[in-house]
Amino acid sequence: MHDSRQWTREALRIIEADFQxxxxxxxxxxxxxxxxxxxxxxxxxxxxxxxxxKHRLARSLFLYTLCNGWLRPGAPVIEASSGSTAISEAYFARLLGLPFIAVVPAGTAREKLAQIAFYGGQTHLVDDPTQIHAESLRLAAASGGHFMDQFTFAERATDWRANNxxxxxxxxxxxxxxxxxxxxxxxxxxxxxxxxxxxxxxxxxxxxxxxxxxxxxxxxxxxxxxxxxxxxxxxxxxxxxxxxxxxxxxxxxxxxxxxxxxxxxxxxxxxxxxxxxxxxxxxxxxxxxxxxxxxxxxxxxxxxxxxxxxxxxxxxxxxxxxxxxxxxxxxxxxxxxxxxxxxxxxxxxxxxxxxxxxxxxxxxxx
The missing domain is CATH 3.40.50.1100 (Rossmann fold)
Incomplete structure (x- = not known):
């Protein structure tokens, strides 16, 4: 428990330093x-x-997820995205040394896929764009990782009164x-x-x-x-x-x-x-x-x-x-x-x- 708390504190420090x-x-x-x-x-x-x-959203999602105790060292982060959120989350995952997998529609612009790869992320292409949520859940369960689920947590991860x-x-x-x-x-x-x-x-x-x-x-x-x-x-x-x-x-x-x-x-x-x-x-x-x-x-x-x-x-x-x-x-x-x-x-x-x-x-x- 102590090691996990220490890792979370360091992860939060890294994200805050990046923000500054x-x-x-x-x-x-x-x-x-x-x-x-x-x-x-x-x-x-x-x-x-x-x-x-989506950079703002990704930062908020990582802060929210870390403070909820949902991330752990070495465990993959998975997101369903048409590209931009995945790019931003790949950036923050790399900051924390976490593997990142983006579940994206197969028709996503090639430039976006290249940027996900630039930040060290993997892409998992799905032919039917209506299935990216379900496929993300499956991948998270299979890999022992965490599905960020921007579509559920976007409205609650951001502090709408002040921060970010x-x-x-x-x-x-x-x-x-x-x-x-x-x-x-x-x-x-x-x-x-x-x-x-x-x-x-x-x-x-x-x-x-x-x-x-x-x-x-x-x-x-x-x-x-x-x-x-x-x-x-x-x-x-x-x-x-x-x-x-x-x-x-x-x-x-x-x-x-x-x-x-x-x-x-x-x-x-x-x-x-x-x-x-x-x-x-x-x-x-x-x-x-x-x-x-x-x-x-x-x-x-x-x-x-x-x-x-x-x-x-x-x-x-x-x-x-x-x-x-x-x-x-x-x-x-x-x-x-x-x-x-x-x-x-x-x-x-x-x-x-x-x-x-x-x-x-x-x-x-x-």
Missing amino acids: RSADTHLIPLELPGLPGVELYFKDESSHPTGSL NIAESIFQQMRHERFPEPSWLVSSPGTGGTLATLGRYVRYRQHPTRVLGADAERSVFFDSYVSGERNLTLDCGSRIEGIGRPRVEPSFMPQVLDAMCKVPDALSLAAMHYLAQRLGRRVGGSSGTNLIGALLVAQQMVRQGEQGSVVAILCDSGERYATSYYDNAWLTAQGYDLAPLIQRVAACAEQGQALDHQIPRAGDLR
């Missing part, structure tokens, strides 16, 4: 000439050491802006944990800020939000890596959200390309989803004569998708024609033209 070596992520303004009075910012989570928003909290960071960085208290925060759900943190924090701090969840096309989160049903399922995985789920995950907390929308995949990818053009660097598909959500709330604010700020999450770098979302041959093979949709996104941001009115939306976003 890292600066906060940037808040990047994006001008919207067509939507006067609304100032949009992107919280750039791609600048974490492992390149995505993306919401607190946003409000601190917004203090000297023209509209320091955002009218809206926008994020897309993967586990649902980030949305839970944002929604809980604004209530805890008594901010009037509203929270929008921007869901992917092949996902059940939006439908669950509308219907209240938590047993919805799909027989396919999301085409926007890192967000959208074929089942309602335990970390999805619809009660702390003010609105949701469901963004067609093609529009998410078009918005991703538009945002990459505006920023001068590649971003991931989920950032495109979030841009659409941000434009929808910005349009509503303009219609209602409201001025204010909107903060959306830039989840990860687009370099991970060089052979998929940024490859013209891949896009053509998938049946995507993004050019007219990119023009539509540009017309909304720069000229104030309405986005597709058929994008499903619910709650305070109408």
